[in-house]
Amino acid sequence: MTITFADLTTMRVGGPVGRLEVARSTPHAIEVLRDADRTGEPLLVMGGGSNLVVGDVGWDGTVVRMASTELAIDGELVTAAAGVEWDHLVRTVLAEGLAGVEALSGIPGSVGGTPVQNVGAYGTLTSDVLESLSVYDRTTGEVERWTPERCGFGSHRQSVFKHSDRWVVLDVTYRLRRGGQSAPVTFPAVAERLSIEVGGTADPADVRAAVLEQRRARKMVLDPADHDTWSVGSFFLNPVLAEVPERARACPSQPDAEGTKLHAAWLIQHAGFGQGYGTEWGNGTVALSTRHTLALTNRGGATTADVLKFAAHIRDGVQAMFDVALTPECHLVNCSF
Ligand SMILES: Cc1cc2nc3c(=O)[nH]c(=O)nc-3n(C[C@H](O)[C@H](O)[C@H](O)COP(=O)(O)OP(=O)(O)OC[C@H]3O[C@@H](n4cnc5c(N)ncnc54)[C@H](O)[C@@H]3O)c2cc1C
Structure with a gap:
């Protein structure tokens, strides 16, 4: 049976895994990593898959899943x-x-x-x-x-x-x-x-x-029966800007070492994307969580392409409304938007 990233990640999207190695101890992890690098084949390391979105093409190489328990x-x-x-x-x-x-x-x-x-x-x-x-x-x-x-x-x-x-x-x-x-x-x-x-x-x-x-x-604890938790948690980072655009001045913010940190959930909400937004938007496979606008969720049967098309829609809406560029917090592998 082909293993896919939909099986290995909390967003439950993504294509086939070339070869899966489960590293059950630290010495085993080192051995597996050394062997994979010796062959020169592409290597992807993952843990629980809770911050990872892999393209529908999957990964044509070795995936090492860290499962060491010491x-x-x-x-x-x-x-x-x-x-x-x-x-x-x-x-x-x-x-x-x-x-x-x-x-x-x-x-x-x-x-x-x-x-x-x-x-x-x-x-x-x-x-x-x-x-x-x-x-x-x-x-x-x-x-x-x-x-x-x-x-x-x-x-x-x-x-x-x-x-x-x-x-x-x-x-x-x-x-x-x-x-x-x-x-x-x-x-x-x-x-x-x-x-x-x-x-x-x-x-x-x-x-x-x-x-x-x-x-x-906020539906931020994993529950396999609840689609609101089929996510990567917060999909976008809270943006940190050297200068806050005029249009975004009302957004809650806090000082940050690199500028001003804005509240991404507020920007999304106030750009017209409220909790649960999306069910009527695409083909019904993706939507914002009904409790948390920063969580893009798989409502069942989503592909990575569905998720990223939706992410682009949210990002572009925020950009148009507030002149602020949202960037992903999660790790995108073999895909982009
Ligand atoms: C419902 C939900 C709620 C969440 N809430 C929070 C939250 O409150 N705060 C928060 O910060 N995050 C949150 N997250 C995001 C996520 O849980 C964290 O980022 C978590 O630490 C990811 O760990 P992982 O093992 O699942 O990493 P993975 O998703 O497996 O991997 C993520 C990235 O880390 C790399 N990686 C993984 N393991 C290793 C390793 N051993 N060595 C080197 N690179 C490695 C992978 O290559 C990949 O690039 C949430 C996610 C979900 C689904």
């Missing part, structure tokens, strides 16, 4: 292999009395995916807790241990991994904290739910529960 706790340091499911790590460390990643509860994908786009939510970024990571360098064949400074994290979901396939993340070490209290809760709705001041702390398990409640309300 996880070790040493005091306040937690080291997990790239293939460990992210939310499994969050649940495990909370059960062990460690705090720091509770605000990142419910995010799909793998540990190895977290430094790639400096995964963040509800006031916490991966870079806040990253101690070090090990990478396999595909040009030298060597394994190196990196500190966060080498990762090139920016405020804008950036890292050196995002636009280069030279390094494969093998494992990540996070520095967490014992002591029974969460990291400061900076997201107002979560603080309100916990009846604490913004910036206050709480029991980490309560923070996880409050975050999951928020995420479920």
Whole structure:
């Protein structure tokens, strides 16, 4: 049976996989990566497929799916292999009395995916807790241990991994904290739910529960039965502009190291694309989530071409209305729009 990216990704689109290698441990991952590079065939590394959209042509080469499962706790340091499911790590460390990643509860994908786009939510970024990571360098064949400074994290979901396939993340070490209290809760709705001041702390398990409640309300927790979650999460980045165009001045914004960060969901909504928009627009296979305008969703039977045609329609509408260019946050492979 042919395996396709529709089988391997949360958006559930994309064509056939040439050859699939599932790397079940870190040594196995290194072996598979070395072998694939030795043959010179195209190589695509993936984790949970929750931030990936591959073209309908698929991938004519090897796909290495990181499924390594090693996880070790040493005091306040937690080291997990790239293939460990992210939310499994969050649940495990909370059960062990460690705090720091509770605000990142419910995010799909793998540990190895977290430094790639400096995964963040509800006031916490991966870079806040990253101690070090090990990478396999595909040009030298060597394994190196990196500190966060080498990762090139920016405020804008950036890292050196995002636009280069030279390094494969093998494992990540996070520095967490014992002591029974969460990291400061900076997201107002979560603080309100916990009846604490913004910036206050709480029991980490309560923070996880409050975050999951928020995420479920926005349909941002995977549920195979719910098409609103057949997505890559936020499809577009929040744009950061040196100068905000006159027409976009009403958009909620915040200062950013590189300019002003605008709220992409607001821009989409106010360009005329409300929650659930799209069902009447194309052939019914794609639409915005009914709870979150940043999530482009597969309503069943979508192709990558359907998704990207819809993404272009949204992008062009925002450009025409606000003179702001939206760019994708997810990784597009063998496709563009
Ligand atoms: C419902 C939903 C909600 C989401 N909510 C959030 C959120 O709140 N915050 C957020 O930041 N993101 C969110 N996302 C996006 C996504 O979950 C994260 O980006 C996640 O970290 C992707 O990990 P992954 O293992 O699925 O990566 P994949 O989708 O498999 O891969 C993404 C990219 O990373 C590369 N990659 C993967 N593993 C490695 C590795 N080991 N070494 C090198 N490169 C690698 C791949 O080549 C690809 O380019 C959400 C997605 C969904 C579907």
